[in-house]
Every structure is written in structure tokens, then in C-alpha cells.
Amino acid sequence: MSEFPRILHEPDPDNPGWYTWNLADDTRFNAQTMGHMLVRKDSDRLCRVRMFPERRHTNLLDMVHGAISLALMDVALFASMRLLLDADAGGSVTLELSSQFIGAGKPGVPLDAVVEVLRETKRLVFLRGTVVQGEDDEHLIASFSGIVRKPSR
Secondary structure (H helix, E strand, C coil): CCCCCCEECCECCCCCCCEECEECCCCCHHHHHHCCEEEEECCCCEEEEEECCCHHHECCCCCECHHHHHHHHHHHHHHHHHHHHCCCCCCCEEEEEEEEECCCCCCCCCEEEEEEEEEECCCEEEEEEEEEECHHHCEEEEEEEEEEECCCC
16 A cells, blocks of 8 residues: 555556556545556656546647646646655645746647756755656656745644
8 A cells, every 4th residue: 555645656557667646535636637647766866757648638729738737747746755855745835836838748648747856955845847748758848847845843
């Protein structure tokens, strides 16, 4: 079972090398909006968070809606600080999320947020990343940076 309270985090049988990153309470935002999500550490410095965009995640141009990409970025900040720093992501809050959209995401192709921790202080975590699709991350969707405040004691 999961080592993280309220998160279903276990090896994903359909995706070797990946772990689930789903809320135990499937009535909340992540489950209702994002769907099935996966995580893995690419290195001691990089975490990858994956979602599977479907038609319900698209805009009128049949591309992944920008709000979905933003939600993936936000979820990825917390998953990354939890996996890379063993920090309390559940009690933390986003202070800032800055994004730059570069390309359009396609439904039916896994959408990944690749995140690194830049610095951790007593109260804050500074992170940055990219949202990518395709083999070898060749299709760049967005870049982003974020600041997360850790919970009060």
C-alpha cells in the first residue's frame, strides 16, 4: 500500500517503472479532472508526472486545454517535492506558478511534467519544469516554475 497518506502510490502493472499517483478520495479534483496519473523519479534531481489526455481534456481546437496543462504543472510541483525531498506535500500550498505555453498538446498521447527542485528552504520549495509529449520528450508544450510553501508546524 501507499507510503503517502491519501495518495494511491504503488507500482502500476500496466506501466513498468511507473507508480500510481492518484488520490484515494476519487471525488476530489485530481481524480475528477485529471484522471489516472503516474510518477517516477528520472534521477535524484528529476521527477516525471504523467497523465493521459482524453477528449474530455481538449478545447475546441481538439488540443489539450491549457487549464489541463496548468493543473498538471501544479500537481507535479507537489508530487515532485514529495518524491525528491520527502516533504509534506499534502499540507503545502502553491504560492506561485508561472507558465509559458510553447506548443499544443495532443489527446491520446501521454502528457508529462518533468520537474526539478531548484532550492529548498525552511518554509519554501522552488521548482521548475517542462510539459512534454512524445518519444524522447521531442514535443515541448510548456515551461514553468513554481514556489510551494510547506505547511506550518
